[in-house]
Amino acid sequence: MGERDGIPISLEELNKLKEIAERARRKVIRMLFYDQTIHVGSSLSSIEILTTLFYRYVKDGKDPINRDWFILSKGHAAPALYAIMSERGLVSDDDLWKIQDISGMLQGHPETFIPGVDMSTGSLGQGLSFGIGVAQGIKMRGGSGRVYVVMGDGEQDEGQIWEAMTHAVARKLDNLIAFVEINGFQLDDSTGSVKPKEFLPDVWRSVGWKVLNCDGHDFISLISTIDEAIKAKAPVVIFANTVRGKGFPVIENTKKQRSSPDDARKYLLNA
Amino acid sequence: MMQGNIYSMRDTFGKLLVEMGEKLKDIVVITADVGDSSRASYFKEKFPDRYFNVGISEQDMIDFAAGLSATGFKPVVVDFAMFLMRAWEQIRNAVARMNLDVKFVVTHSGYSDSGDGSSHQCLEDISLMRVLPNMKVIIPADPADIKRSFPVIMEELRGPLYYRVGREYSPSITDGLEYDFKLGKAYVLKEGDDVTIMGAGVVLWDALRAAEELEKKGISASVINLLSIKPIDEQTIEYYARKTGRIVTIEEHSIYGGIGSAVSEVVVKRYPVPMRFVGATGFGRSARSQRDLLDFYGINYKSIISSVMELLK
Numbered sequence: 001m002g003e004r005d006g007i008p009i010s011l012e013e014l015n016k017l018k019e020i021a022e023r024a025r026r027k028v029i030r031m032l033f034y035d036q037t038i039h040v041g042s043s044l045s046s047i048e049i050l051t052t053l054f055y056r057y058v059k060d061g062k063d064p065i066n067r068d069w070f071i072l073s074k075g076h077a078a079p080a081l082y083a084i085m086s087e088r089g090l091v092s093d094d095d096l097w098k099i100q101d102i103s104g105m106l107q108g109h110p111e112t113f114i115p116g117v118d119m120s121t122g123s124l125g126q127g128l129s130f131g132i133g134v135a136q137g138i139k140m141r142g143g144s145g146r147v148y149v150v151m152g153d154g155e156q157d158e159g160q161i162w163e164a165m166t167h168a169v170a171r172k173l174d175n176l177i178a179f180v181e182i183n184g185f186q187l188d189d190s191t192g193s194v195k196p197k198e199f200l201p202d203v204w205r206s207v208g209w210k211v212l213n214c215d216g217h218d219f220i221s222l223i224s225t226i227d228e229a230i231k232a233k234a235p236v237v238i239f240a241n242t243v244r245g246k247g248f249p250v251i252e253n254t255k256k257q258r259s260s261p262d263d264a265r266k267y268l269l270n271a
Numbered sequence: 272m273m274q275g276n277i278y279s280m281r282d283t284f285g286k287l288l289v290e291m292g293e294k295l296k297d298i299v300v301i302t303a304d305v306g307d308s309s310r311a312s313y314f315k316e317k318f319p320d321r322y323f324n325v326g327i328s329e330q331d332m333i334d335f336a337a338g339l340s341a342t343g344f345k346p347v348v349v350d351f352a353m354f355l356m357r358a359w360e361q362i363r364n365a366v367a368r369m370n371l372d373v374k375f376v377v378t379h380s381g382y383s384d385s386g387d388g389s390s391h392q393c394l395e396d397i398s399l400m401r402v403l404p405n406m407k408v409i410i411p412a413d414p415a416d417i418k419r420s421f422p423v424i425m426e427e428l429r430g431p432l433y434y435r436v437g438r439e440y441s442p443s444i445t446d447g448l449e450y451d452f453k454l455g456k457a458y459v460l461k462e463g464d465d466v467t468i469m470g471a472g473v474v475l476w477d478a479l480r481a482a483e484e485l486e487k488k489g490i491s492a493s494v495i496n497l498l499s500i501k502p503i504d505e506q507t508i509e510y511y512a513r514k515t516g517r518i519v520t521i522e523e524h525s526i527y528g529g530i531g532s533a534v535s536e537v538v539v540k541r542y543p544v545p546m547r548f549v550g551a552t553g554f555g556r557s558a559r560s561q562r563d564l565l566d567f568y569g570i571n572y573k574s575i576i577s578s579v580m581e582l583l584k
Contacts, residue, residue: 064342112369118341123364129331130365133338140320141342160361163331170326 009223013056017219021051024083025247027096031079032264034097038108041257043080045183045216045242046072046150050084052222053148057230065143069134071119073127074152074181075109076257081117082106090115125158127151128178132168135176146230150179153197154186168235169208177229178209178237181216183244185255201239209237216240279439280473281378283414284421285310288347288376289317291425297345298425301325303332303354309378311349329354333361333373340371345425351384352377352393352435359399366431367403374424375400376434381472381523382555382564383437392555392564398528400433401501407432407454408501410471410530413444416498420452428454435472437523440561442476445496457504463491466579467511469534470521470549471497473561474570478521481575490579503533509541517582518546519575523565526550547578 061067098104109122131149205211210232214225229236245251306312315322336346384391468478482492520531531548558564
């Protein structure tokens, strides 16, 4: 731990996380060679969050109550999850290049038959409710597991989020940490032009969640925020500011999810 | 024959749920603020730590149940039939898709919530549930059928299952009959040679009544309690199609996509015979009793008799 300047991570570990994230980012972009319909923009916005969680927090194991659970509620960011899983050795690079192919294992959205996937998602607004069920189950059995749920900002339009938000507070689930990625875009347009989102942290706070904010691409910000979340005695939501298409200039900070194999090739050659 | 309103469907279920809770410690009961009306609350009195009222939040309820199931519990989701349909997509995309061990018990099905009008009457659920992958659909005929089937379902059947219970109305249909519930098995309530009447749920009382009336006209009818709508007993259906050459189905549900449809899918595949369908063809309206609504919409023994006469022409 880097105690000298209050940064709770060594330079070595930080560099390792950066390298993993960068490799995962390149893998997501490389997937464009093989399938141009994957959601690259949303995936790139989640890379650092997933890297941080899987390489520093999510405790593996077979025992469902003494391990951690990870739920990618914004299931369209599956390529990011798969890229991190390939880094962890759970799926092969060959699997990655067969994403969405009829002969491949990796589906367009996460499925529980894929190694390392805890919930089949793809229909927005459901991950938090499932996470509440798991967190409650762990509590009832006296387990030590924690549940991490990653959602998008557009996803917050779903009414079920409201149902789940109030439910987690009613159950006092302090083993539940939710992320809302604020990348400013949903499928059709910017989030601001579809439905206002600015009030969201106030709503979550008002109903009883501990609300934290961080830079979703900055490891130090992510780590210090998650460390604080773990200590909280209430369900915690972390609003993570991210950039859609982060690091891939042709779509960065636009509503575009996709790009051409040519753009991907240029990026991978030059970056 | 007496209709005999001795036990209510929901009371029988509620009491049995408590018995099962004593036996199986992993059972948790989840409801969306209808614990009292569905009798799920009997479970709360005995096992408050294993009972969850999630509030009026059906969608959240389904994924919450899915999450509990993922940690090894056996969730029984109890709700009014109609309002569970609000979360059909959650049932599809979480529970059925992941093949999780969540049991859905619905009360107030069909016309059983007679007074609350069309918004509360659920005539589409069998159809919506039987199209889901991994989902089983069971419809007990009366309290005796609940006692036969529900313990087996909780103790022996893994995976998603839809269990359709009414409210109070529960004429005696299977009392005194000796059979054990088995998934995918239909039961003969009466043997006859000229026509077979098939269905599930409380309307089987009308099937038996129709058979009695037909007997007076010299027509002998078999009556079959399908009970397990999915999987369905193809062998028994084929046997009676061959034996009697005519089938009338009855259901407290839309005739589109429900029990009649399920039977006809088997019949056209294995042994096509003429069929008639007695069931709902329109929306419900309010009434003082379920029986009034069944009669109003022609889901009764009179319609069965006229369907049989049509087939025999």
